[in-house]
Amino acid sequence: MGVKIKTTFRIKKVKAREVLDGRGDPTVEVDVLTEGGVLGRADVPSGRSTGKYEAFELRDGGSRYQGKGVLKAVKNINEIIAPKLNGKNVTEQKKIDELMINLDGTNDKSKLGANAIVGVSLAVAKAAAGSLGTPLYQYIGGANARILPVPLLNLINGGKLAATELDFQEHIVMPIGAKTFSDAMRMGTEIYHELGKILEKKWGRHSLNVGDEGGYTPPGMKDVREAFDAELKAIEELGYMHKFVLALDVAASHLYDKKKETYTVKGEDMTREDLIEFYKDLVAAYPIKSIEDPLEQDDFDGFAELTETLDIQIAGDDLFATNAERLRRGIEVGAGNALLWKINQVGTLTEALDVAQLAFKNGYGVQVSERSGQTEDTWLSDMAIALNCGQIKTGGPCRGERTAQYNQLLRIEEELGSSAKYAGKEFRRPFR
Numbered sequence: 001m002g003v004k005i006k007t008t009f010r011i012k013k014v015k016a017r018e019v020l021d022g023r024g025d026p027t028v029e030v031d032v033l034t035e036g037g038v039l040g041r042a043d044v045p046s047g048r049s050t051g052k053y054e055a056f057e058l059r060d061g062g063s064r065y066q067g068k069g070v071l072k073a074v075k076n077i078n079e080i081i082a083p084k085l086n087g088k089n090v091t092e093q094k095k096i097d098e099l100m101i102n103l104d105g106t107n108d109k110s111k112l113g114a115n116a117i118v119g120v121s122l123a124v125a126k127a128a129a130g131s132l133g134t135p136l137y138q139y140i141g142g143a144n145a146r147i148l149p150v151p152l153l154n155l156i157n158g159g160k161l162a163a164t165e166l167d168f169q170e171h172i173v174m175p176i177g178a179k180t181f182s183d184a185m186r187m188g189t190e191i192y193h194e195l196g197k198i199l200e201k202k203w204g205r206h207s208l209n210v211g212d213e214g215g216y217t218p219p220g221m222k223d224v225r226e227a228f229d230a231e232l233k234a235i236e237e238l239g240y241m242h243k244f245v246l247a248l249d250v251a252a253s254h255l256y257d258k259k260k261e262t263y264t265v266k267g268e269d270m271t272r273e274d275l276i277e278f279y280k281d282l283v284a285a286y287p288i289k290s291i292e293d294p295l296e297q298d299d300f301d302g303f304a305e306l307t308e309t310l311d312i313q314i315a316g317d318d319l320f321a322t323n324a325e326r327l328r329r330g331i332e333v334g335a336g337n338a339l340l341w342k343i344n345q346v347g348t349l350t351e352a353l354d355v356a357q358l359a360f361k362n363g364y365g366v367q368v369s370e371r372s373g374q375t376e377d378t379w380l381s382d383m384a385i386a387l388n389c390g391q392i393k394t395g396g397p398c399r400g401e402r403t404a405q406y407n408q409l410l411r412i413e414e415e416l417g418s419s420a421k422y423a424g425k426e427f428r429r430p431f432r
Contacts, residue, residue, distance in 0.1 A: 008036035009089045009131050014120060016077035018070050021046055021373040022401035023212060026070045030077060030119035032127040034090055040127025044119040044344060045380075046373035051253060051297050051318030053326060055347040056106075058113025073116040080112060081120055090128040097121050097348035114347040121348040122379055136379060137412060140353070141386030146419045148181035148409060149368065149384045150174050150427040152247055152290070152393040153188045155195055156218065156227045157211030159251050160372075164217045167265050170249035171215070171227040172393075173235065174289065176425045177243030181413045184422065185406055187240055189397045195234040202230070212372040214396030222266060224248065228286050247290035248282075249393075253318050256296040263296075272302045276309065283310055292340060292367075293317045303335035313338045313428050315367055322346040324355050331362045338365035338428060341389070356387055365428035370394040374401040378408035385412055390423030390430030 013033040021027040025046065032040040046057060058076070060069035081100060088096055100120060104112045129139035137145050153173050158166025173191060178184035196216060199207035203218035211217050221227060228246055235244050252275070255263045262269040270278065272295060279294055290313035295302040297318035307314045317340035320327045330336055339359040343352040356366050366389040370380055374395065384392040392409070395402035413420050423430040 008034065009091055009128070010035045011085050011088050011090055011124075011127070014077065014082035014085050014123075016074040016116070016119065018074055019043060019375070021375050022399060023373045025068050025373055026065050027373065027375065028070050028073050028077070028115050028119040030123040032085075032090065032120070032123040034127050034131055036131055038127055038130040040090070040123040040125070040130060041377075042119055042122035042126055042379060043375035043377035044115045044122075045371035045375055046115070046344075047342070047371040051321050051345075053297065053318070053321035053323060054345045055114030056108045056110035057115045057344070058110070070113075070115060073113040076112045076116045077120060081116065085120070085124075090124050090131060093121075093125055093128065094350045096124050097350040101348065109347045114344055117347050118344045118349075121350070122343070125349055126379065135382065135412070135415070137382040137385035139386075140383065141388065145386050145388060146416050146421055147385065147388040147390055147430050148413050148416075148420055148422045149390055149392040150176055150423050151181075151184060151188060151406065151409075152367070152391060153192065154213050154215045154249075154393070154396050155192055155231055156221075157213060157215035158227075160254060164211070164219065165222045166224065166227060167222075167255055168224050168248055169251040169254075170213070170247075170292075171224065171231065172247035172249065172290075173231055174245050174247055174427070175240075175243055176245055176289075176427060177240075178422060178424065180422050181420070182410055185397065185410065187238075187243060190238055191231070191234050191240065191244070192397050194237055195231060198230055198234055198237075210396065210398060213370070213374075214399040214402045216396075224282065225285075232286070245287045245289040247292070248288060249292040249317075250294050251318070252293050253296045272299065276302070276306055279306065280309065283312060289313060290315060290338070293319060297321075300330060300333050300335040303330065304333045307334055307336055313365060315340050315365070317342075317369070320355075322352055322355050324351070324358055327355055327358055327364075331364070337363070338367055340369045340393075341366050341383075341387075342369050342371065343383070344371070356389070363429070365389070365391065367391045367393055370402075370405065374405075376401050376404040378404050381405045381408035381412065384409070388430060390427040
């Protein structure tokens with residue numbers, strides 16, 4: 001019997017292909033088929049606003065797809081990785097991930113491509129969950145995986161994610177006062193549509209165009225305060241004033257001039273201290289409870305100062321890059337108090353899970369996050385439940401690759417039934 005079970009879990013075939021992400025750019029999709037007939041399929045998302053410490057995303061270059069093709073990564077999977085994985089047990093995630101790390105042999109996975117490696121890593125996990133007959137969130141998180149995350153709904157886009165004049169990247173609402181995840185999505189979606197009416201009336205009908213992550217793109221809006229005012233008006237119109245707080249993704253590295261050591265905000269040069277004062281004023285004026293990447297990606301001391309100054313969540317994306325070494329450095333100096341968690345920043349599921357546990361053990365929150373080039377694959381939602389992290393950022397409640405994540409969470413909430421718990425106001429450290 002033991003031999004039969006072992007055979008069932010063996011990898012029979014690994015196959016990769018080039019597919020399209022939500023921006024219409026190529027990305028990698030991987031199939032892992034077991035001898036038991038179970039298929040694990042995973043798509044790899046891709047970022048546009050990327051930090052310099054992320055694992056290397058391999059692109060083809062040349063004229064095809066404007067250089068963004070991923071046939072090299074696909075070839076590396078089909079010709080180099082696949083033969084090494086045939087016959088391996090899909091439930092041995094750590095061994096398989098370590099095999100691929102060693103096969104690549106570089107610090108940033110630049111030989112095979114992080115997009116190649118992470119696709120295989122996730123497809124293996126999906127195949128293992130399917131082979132065991134368990135949901136992916138339960139396979140990764142165990143029987144206690146039951147906390148539904150607060151969605152960070154990116155309703156107005158700026159920065160590199162949209163053709164607007166807003167410096168900051170994401171202007172977010174968080175329904176922390178909802179009783180359930182389904183209530184949170186209902187209220188959040190109502191706010192989204194109400195906001196559309198408000199923006200169209202004041203900023204014109206082109207405001208209803210959306211950016212990479214589904215947020216509105218009001219032409220002529222330049223100030224973060226204008227975005228927050230519009231969002232708060234929508235919240236107030238629907239009577240949800242005590243149900244929502246605000247959040248912000250600045251992506252400050254893209255505003256930073258390294259030579260001058262200043263940030264350009266609203267056409268003005270700001271020092272670190274100027275920007276910290278600006279954030280202090282914002283937090284005093286608005287119900288902001290989370291700011292992501294408020295300073296550039298190497299300013300650990302500035303992050304520490306801001307974390308101590310503001311009694312809110314300060315999340316590191318480009319700062320930490322889901323990298324254990326960088327997170328440890330942040331912990332040592334008190335830089336930030338939350339990790340933005342993106343598997344493809346580090347390259348394997350095993351490494352990403354290890355970084356999440358490091359964050360939890362040191363009192364840091366973990367925010368599971370999409371990429372601007374997301375796909376309709378829903379493993380992201382399962383990971384948020386698996387980690388019991390209490391918060392997920394996956395765009396506005398429109399565009400298929402965004403609603404796919406929210407719909408998966410609605411299904412999981414239904415599946416969990418009475419054992420499901422919504423993180424709500426405890427989103428940074430839910431029930432810990």
